[in-house]
Each structure stands twice: as C-alpha cells, then as structure tokens.
Amino acid sequence: MDISQSLEKKIIDIVGKDFVFIDKQDMVVYESDGTHDKGMPDFVVLPGTTEEVSKLVVLANEFEIPIIARGSGTGLSGGAVPIHGGLVISLNRMNSIIDIDVNSSTATVEAGVINLEISNKASEYGLFYAPDPSSQQACSIGGNIAENSGGPHCLAYGVTTNHVLAIEVVLPDGEITWFGDLNKEMPGVDFRGLFIGSEGTFGICTKVVVKLLQKPQDVKTMMIAFSSIQDAANATTAIIGAGIIPAAIEMMDKTASDAAEEGTNAGIPKDSDTVLLIEIEGFESDINDQEKLISSVIYEFNPIDIKIAKNDQERDLFWKARKGVLGALGRIAPNYFLVDGTVPRTKLSAVLSEVSVLAKKYNLIVANVLHAGDGNLHPCIIFDQQIPGDTEKALKLGGDILKVCVDNGGVLSGEHGIGYEKRDYMPLLFSDTDLNNMKMLKNTFDPEGLFNPGKIFPVE
Amino acid sequence: MKTTNDQRLINNHYPNSKNELSKIVNDLYQNKQKMIILGGATKTEYGNPYSSVQNVFTSELNKVIDYNPSDLTVTVESGMKVESLMNLLSENNQYLGYILPNKKLSSIGGSTAYGYSGNYRFNDIHIRDSIIGIEAINYKGDFIKSGGQVVKNVSGYDLHKLYIGTQGIFGPIYSISFKVYPKPNYETQVIVGFRNYEDVINITKKYLPLNWNIPRLSIYSSSKPKRKLYELFCNISGTKNAVDYIKKSITEDIKLNNGNLEEVNNDINISSNLDDFGYDFNEEQLSIRILASKNSDFQHIVNYFEKCKFNFQFLINPAIGSISLLIENNDSILSYIDEIYEISQLNNYKIILDYSNISLRNRLRNKFKNNDNQSILNLTTLLKKNYDPQNLFSTGKIL
Numbered sequence: 001m002d003i004s005q006s007l008e009k010k011i012i013d014i015v016g017k018d019f020v021f022i023d024k025q026d027m028v029v030y031e032s033d034g035t036h037d038k039g040m041p042d043f044v045v046l047p048g049t050t051e052e053v054s055k056l057v058v059l060a061n062e063f064e065i066p067i068i069a070r071g072s073g074t075g076l077s078g079g080a081v082p083i084h085g086g087l088v089i090s091l092n093r094m095n096s097i098i099d100i101d102v103n104s105s106t107a108t109v110e111a112g113v114i115n116l117e118i119s120n121k122a123s124e125y126g127l128f129y130a131p132d133p134s135s136q137q138a139c140s141i142g143g144n145i146a147e148n149s150g151g152p153h154c155l156a157y158g159v160t161t162n163h164v165l166a167i168e169v170v171l172p173d174g175e176i177t178w179f180g181d182l183n184k185e186m187p188g189v190d191f192r193g194l195f196i197g198s199e200g201t202f203g204i205c206t207k208v209v210v211k212l213l214q215k216p217q218d219v220k221t222m223m224i225a226f227s228s229i230q231d232a233a234n235a236t237t238a239i240i241g242a243g244i245i246p247a248a249i250e251m252m253d254k255t256a257s258d259a260a261e262e263g264t265n266a267g268i269p270k271d272s273d274t275v276l277l278i279e280i281e282g283f284e285s286d287i288n289d290q291e292k293l294i295s296s297v298i299y300e301f302n303p304i305d306i307k308i309a310k311n312d313q314e315r316d317l318f319w320k321a322r323k324g325v326l327g328a329l330g331r332i333a334p335n336y337f338l339v340d341g342t343v344p345r346t347k348l349s350a351v352l353s354e355v356s357v358l359a360k361k362y363n364l365i366v367a368n369v370l371h372a373g374d375g376n377l378h379p380c381i382i383f384d385q386q387i388p389g390d391t392e393k394a395l396k397l398g399g400d401i402l403k404v405c406v407d408n409g410g411v412l413s414g415e416h417g418i419g420y421e422k423r424d425y426m427p428l429l430f431s432d433t434d435l436n437n438m439k440m441l442k443n444t445f446d447p448e449g450l451f452n453p454g455k456i457f458p459v460e
Numbered sequence: 461m462k463t464t465n466d467q468r469l470i471n472n473h474y475p476n477s478k479n480e481l482s483k484i485v486n487d488l489y490q491n492k493q494k495m496i497i498l499g500g501a502t503k504t505e506y507g508n509p510y511s512s513v514q515n516v517f518t519s520e521l522n523k524v525i526d527y528n529p530s531d532l533t534v535t536v537e538s539g540m541k542v543e544s545l546m547n548l549l550s551e552n553n554q555y556l557g558y559i560l561p562n563k564k565l566s567s568i569g570g571s572t573a574y575g576y577s578g579n580y581r582f583n584d585i586h587i588r589d590s591i592i593g594i595e596a597i598n599y600k601g602d603f604i605k606s607g608g609q610v611v612k613n614v615s616g617y618d619l620h621k622l623y624i625g626t627q628g629i630f631g632p633i634y635s636i637s638f639k640v641y642p643k644p645n646y647e648t649q650v651i652v653g654f655r656n657y658e659d660v661i662n663i664t665k666k667y668l669p670l671n672w673n674i675p676r677l678s679i680y681s682s683s684k685p686k687r688k689l690y691e692l693f694c695n696i697s698g699t700k701n702a703v704d705y706i707k708k709s710i711t712e713d714i715k716l717n718n719g720n721l722e723e724v725n726n727d728i729n730i731s732s733n734l735d736d737f738g739y740d741f742n743e744e745q746l747s748i749r750i751l752a753s754k755n756s757d758f759q760h761i762v763n764y765f766e767k768c769k770f771n772f773q774f775l776i777n778p779a780i781g782s783i784s785l786l787i788e789n790n791d792s793i794l795s796y797i798d799e800i801y802e803i804s805q806l807n808n809y810k811i812i813l814d815y816s817n818i819s820l821r822n823r824l825r826n827k828f829k830n831n832d833n834q835s836i837l838n839l840t841t842l843l844k845k846n847y848d849p850q851n852l853f854s855t856g857k858i859l
Contacts, residue, residue, distance in 0.1 A: 102669070103665075103669075103755055104753060104754050104755050105668075105671075105754070105755075106754075147614060148614045148618075150612055154612065158589060159612060161589075161618075162589050171835065175835055177833055177835035177836070178833070179836075181751075182752075182753030182754065182781065183753050183754070183780065183781045183782070183810075184586045184588060184589075184780075185575070185577075185586065185749075185781075185782060186625075186751060186810060187575065188626065188832065188836070188840065189621075189622065189625075189836075189839070189840050189843060189858075190588055190621045190624060190625060191839060193588060193618060193624075194618060194621050194622065197614045197617070197618055211584075214669060214670050214671045214672075237530055240530065240532060241530035243553060243554075243643070244642070245641070245642065282698075282699075282702060283705050285704075285705050286698065286699050286701040286702040286705065289700075342611070342612045342613060344531040344533065344609060344610060345530065345531050345532070346528055346530045346531050371612070374610075374611050374612045375531075375610055375611065376612045409609055409610070410608075410610055411608050411613045411615040412615040413613070413614045413615045414610070414612035414614065415612055415614060416614070417614045418614070418616060426616060429608075429615055429616075430605065430615075430616060431603075433598070433602045433603065433604060434604055434605050434606070434616075434619075435616075437598060437604045437619060437847075438617045438619060440846045440847065441617050441619060441622075441843075442617075443846070444839065444842045445839070456617075
C-alpha cells in the first residue's frame, strides 16, 4: 500500500467512504472558487463534526500534506483554491443552526451554514444577521469568517468581525478550542479578531456565535440616477461628509447598471450614467427626515432621476439588480476579474477617473460596482479568456488599479481577501518588516505551514 | 535620548518623534532593559513611575497625523490625551462613538493597550472595533504597519489586534487610526430612580435587544440623599423624531415599573460622572470590573450588595455585560472580595482589577487570576516569545 492509499484508508476511517472524493471528476468543482484560479486537490473530505475535522487535521500533519478549508467556494480571491494540492476539508455538511438565543440576541451555528439562512431563521424572532455579502444566498458563515466578509449594509453595521462574538476552531495541531467570548471586553489577546480574516491560514473554524440585531421598524430604498460617475461619487462623499450614515450606499456605473437593468427591469433610467442605491432604516417617524436630508445633499450633484421603492417587491427588485450585477455582466463577455480595493471616501472620484483612464489604455471594458459609502471599489474587468492574451491583460490592469488605490491611501482588499490572486501585490502596501511580522503570526499558529499554503504572502 | 556619562540608560525616557521612539526601544532592547510604555501613566496607581524598569513615556508624541473629517477616519500619535482627540473630533461634530474613561489624564495609546471603552457606547461599539490601523514598533526598533485609514480592509492579517487590550506586552504603539462617527443631532439623558432592582432590570431587558440608539443604559447604586437606591442613566441619541419616539416609549415603561423620573437633560454634550466611575477614587478604595455577557442582570452581586448593607457602589452596564464595583478599603474588604470572587466563579464571570493601591494589589493578585483555557495561554506565550523574545516589554502583564 503506497502513502496515498494508506492516507485514503485513514480518511475513510474518520468520515466514512460516502464523504471522501478521490476521483478527479468528483473533485473538479473543488479546484476553483469564484475566480479563474485553479488547483486540483488530492482528496476532498466532507466531515460532519468538529471532532472529525480535528482527526483529519492530525492525519494531514502526520502525512505532511496541505489542508485547505472550504465553505461554499464563492470566494473571489482564490483563497480556497488548493494550489499545492492537498486535503480540501469542505464544511458543507456542518450546516446546523444550533441555537438562537433571543435573550442575548445571538445565534450559534456551524461553519457550513449559509449566511442568509441565519437571517431567515432569526427573522422568526424579529432579528437578523447584519453582514450581507452579495453572495449571501450561497456563501457560508465559515467562509465569511475566513475573509472577514462585508456587504452593502456594512456601511451602517460593520463587517463580519464586528458581529462575531466567538468561534470554535480546530488549530493546526488538531486541538479544538474557542476564541472570543460573549463579552468583547475580555482582557488579553483578541484571538477571535486575529483569526477572522486570516483566510484559513491559522486553522479551521467549525462553529460561530454571531450577534443578531432587531429588524428596523421601517426601511426606505432610493435609486438615484446621475449623468456622470463623478457626480455620483461626489454625492456619496457629500452625504457621508454631512454626517449622514445610511444603511447602504451602493453604486453602479453605466456598464454595470445597463447589464443589471437588462436582467431585472428594475427601472434604471436608460439615459443615466451612474446610479446610487441608498437605503435608510429607522423609525417610521424618523425616516422621512433622513430622506429629506439625503435629498437636499444630492440635489447639489444634479441627479437626473430619483425613485423610491413603493413597496417590498420594488425594494427587492432594486436589490436584485445590484446583487445580481456580476452575473448580468456575463451578457457582455464570459469572464470577469473583480478588483476589491478600498480608498478613503474623499478619493472615490479621483480614483474612478484613473480607473477609466487605465481601462482605455488597456482597451478593456471595466464595469464599476461599488460599496460606495465605504469607499470599497469593485471595478469588474470584463474579458474573454478564449482570446489569447486577454487574461494576462485583465490581470495586469487589475494590478494597475490596485496600485492606484494604494497610491491614494487605500488598500488591496476591502472584503474578499488577498488569497492567491492578490498575494503578489502585497509589497505595494507592506514593507518587508510588515510582511515578516505577519509571517511571525502565521508561524505562531501554524509552524509547519500546512494550512492553506501559497496564500496572502508573495512568492519569494 | 537622555543618557548618563557611562552610557547606562537612565530610567525615564520622553521621545518626541517617531524615530526617537524607535531608537530608544532598540537601544533599551539591545541592552536587555525591561521597559514599560506609559501614556497618561494612569494605570500605575500610587507607585508611579516604576523604579525597577525603564519607563518610556509617550506624552510628547501627541500630534494629529491625519484627519480629513469627510473620510470619517483620524490617525493620531499614541501619546495624545483622550480629551484632546475628543475635542478635535467635536469641533467637526464627530466622536469616537464611545467615551473613554479618565479622558483628561488617559492617553489614546494607553486606552488602546487597556482595551476598555467605558460605559457609553453608540451602536455597541468597542475600541477593538473602531481601531482600523496601528503603527507599532517591534523589539528591533522597526516600524510595523497594520490596517490603514480605510473603513473596510482585509489586506493581510489584522496585526493591530495584537496591541489592543494587551497592555503593551508586544511593544509600543506609535500611532493609531480610528473610524469615527458623526455626532447625533440630538441627545437626551434621562435619570430614573427605582426602589427595587427587579423594576430597573425589567426596563433594561426590554430595551437592550432593540438596538435602538441608546448609547448609555446603566444602573447606578446611588448614594445621593433623597434619591432612590437604584438609578437608571439612559442616554438617547439620534434625530429629534427618533429621540422623541424612544423617550416617549421609555417614559411610559418607567411608570409601569414604579420608576421615578429624577432628571432630564437635553444638552447634546452631556457629560456624566458615570464616565469616570471606578477611576475617580481615592487610595482607600478598590475598583474592580466583572465581565459576563450582554444582558446579564448580575442579580447575585446585587443581592450581596443589599446583604452587606450597601457598603460599596456599583455601576452595571448590561449592554456590555459588565459591573464595576468601587469598594472601600476597610477591614471588611477581604471578605467582600472573597464573596464576590465566589459569586463570579459560580457564574463564570471574569474579574479585572482596575485600580487599587499597590499594597492591596499585591495582596489580591492571586484573587484576580482568571482561568483562560490552555490553548489560549499556549498561543499567548508563543506570541510573546516571537514578538518579545527576551521578555522585556511590560513584563508580568497578561501572562
């Protein structure tokens, strides 16, 4: 029996043969995530309990093979791609909502639970889970932990780390422990905070305690069309600068909004160049005041159309247009490369101008979709990987856009993580000392370097 | 840098630039000198400064590095006083979202290292949430950057979280970037008296889960004459309509729960003596904080408070899940501590010794050892070894 067969037998002993994939045709969906990056795993395993995860980790240590934790595979940085092969531990079977505690407004869930399912379940008690990535119908809470995911409503509510109180993790030596507490004031090292956003390089999260919030009494969603992207960007900066923090301010430029409108008939005016989707929440008595304040600010920036969702159906339609825009871009070309830089809000307009210049230089279409209120840009570079040289050109343009973000005081990723895709851009933002200190953190958790190797750090 | 003729390093250091801080830390480390980084030096109680170690004061590192109000972020040097930062933000109608205690004396760096955000919180914000970047100095004197000046960032590890709440054990912080918030248009403070604890806790249990904008909902054991025993301090903020709505709702509930409206204050810049509860004390008092989880009622401790004839004061913040106690250092103090410790153990609470004089601290040191799990201890020890291989930063803290 060779090493591979011996390992296979031991894996089957842990989880049973129904939950192990070893044939390439079974593993092909596990070789990539939402990006174009690929890597074939040696084994894919679907454990059903934390204890099974722990045993698998011990086994992988024994055989010195890489371990890659995977949620739903919706990531957009190549974070779950097994670029060096190894053991993919898919957490999809661990998908129970263990408890909703109404008194403390918390939910305890397994890591494979789909983000939206938490809110669906919590809504029975008038509660919801705030971070809402665009992929929330598919992405798992464990994946959200790995990437510290955001979403449109993070403008008002904050990102994943602000809503996770505690996590159960399997450490790289197989030990099971909890990080965090129901009280965020606990003295000492915030291992919970360090682990969230570490992209599966410190261990595997298996259970999560999240905060739940009371649903707002009233919601109003506005769709505002502008004749230029600069007007929309400046209006965003002005709203925030005026001291107004809506629940969300989302932006789509002409390319993105035309594609979204074609797919949804959400009512985006044909003559608009850029639309903002602004959502405000609060008491019924309060929300009209907020709307008036926002309207008074945006009138300075020549809006050409303002629509307010008349009912929940229309509101859902507005959001369907926004959240489905990446899929809609497939009408233009089969592939896209999604950039994820964040810049200070006051730099939005300048950075978008530079993105436009770069797109012309590379002769590629860029559809701009933004969590504008947070300064988080998602320029989608649209290309066809069947056209020779197009993929390389798109990647190079993406790198140039990230450089523009960093040059304007921004960062490489707002919510998707560095993963495999952006690792070589890290020196744009961090010195060798910074990176070495990050590596020291990695080595503290994972001295053998088996957890999700090849991610975050540039190749030396 | 101040040194004596024989080049032995003197005890107190006051760097006034980033590079000077780096040089001092590097020199001290190379000379194997133990060092404590001091901001406002408010945590050293009555033995301030330390005589047995090198004291690196950040008080001259007090500049604003970057502040564009429209970005809702600010970056300052770590020695800046909390009050200076609050005033700067206030000039632009902004705030941190919480009120750090002891604002006149405490520094931003010290408050970060301590990791306590006080009992006033907009939207349940904690200093761990609102810090978006830190520039620190490692044991070689090199600068380490983590995070940045943007509000959403997953570029590499959140190394800055190492420095929040860890009392300087990984080295000094040079600068800190915060996410800040617009001040609400209106704020009202309502103080309501209750004779029975059950009545006041009923109110908090109703309002806490609502995530309405009630940045302070604290229960104070009043010692004022002609006041009810338990006082609910309730700050409501937001637009006028929102404030009026919440105030009306709370006022109705107060009546239903036998409350007595004692004060209403509509000043937007309300300051409260509760902000410094547990900090404004004398040498004959002990200040401790007990942590549980959100919505904890601390009924056992309140029962004990009544049983021992109100010989200490408390401030409960159920939104955070904390109770702060201010105990007179009299003959009964050890029995109080024993009883409170036992209650805390039974209920899985954690105890933090905030302030005491040194002799009392030494007597109580072992009482305040909380039982972290072994994995946490192992990882913390490993981190300490990696980031401070000679164990010279804030020796004896945390671990």
